[in-house]
């Protein structure tokens with residue numbers, strides 16, 4: 001599916017998407033259960049269809065401007081991932097009638113996904129082509145997946161919880177913090193790196209799906225990442241799973257198989273106080 005485009009796919013108008021969302025009990029807003037990653041919650045009155053959930057490899061798409069705001073334009077559908085959950089904003093371009101608008105930042109505002117543009121915005125109703133800076137997004141996807149694998153490795157080996165994570169905006173590296181009392185991070189750094197690369201090389205499938213809340217609350221992996229803190233009215237929870245290694249409630253974009261991450265290096269390891277340990281990773285392939 002790499003490089004697939006949405007141009008040939010069926011358009012789901014925002015209104016219908018909202019109705020579908022309501023039927024499926026989706027939810028809205030952001031949620032940050034463990035500082036590991038905010039979970040995107042899709043709204044029943046959701047105005048922008050988030051195409052990256054169905055296909056994180058989508059890099060070109062057709063859309064219509066639904067609103068012009070001081071800080072950018074809302075679209076009826078988008079493949080641009082908005083900043084959140086430790087994953088930076090996508091950037092790229094919108095194009096229409098031979099004109100090009102650089103997309104410099106993307107944010108959620110209520111149910112809308114708003115694209116900040118350079119230059120005067122196209123008016124509401126304009127049909128546009130969206131084009132992602134794919135090299136950057138793909139780096140985010142690889143790093144994000146590497147963080148999940150790292151979380152799984154450190155949990156499996158040391159029963160350490162994740163207390164935070166972040167992907168740097170240039171797509172060059174990412175960091176993850178763990179609660180790892182009594183262990184000096186440099187004593188285990190090499191072993192973590194070795195295990196992490198072994199897990200990535202094992203070519204484990206990465207899947208995203210939704211689970212009914214009650215079912216999600218029963219899963220040990222999700223309990224330890226505090227899925228119980230998801231507000232009670234939320235019916236379905238989006239899960240990202242690396243088969244046999246890690247399972248999280250999650251709203252980001254990931255590669256489909258750990259082999260796409262390639263090799264990862266731990267480029268920095270630091271003890272942050274009595275309990276917190278920080279690891280920085282970079283892609284080396």
Ligand SMILES: [Zn+2]
Nearest residue numbers: 144240250252
């Ligand atoms: Zn994720």
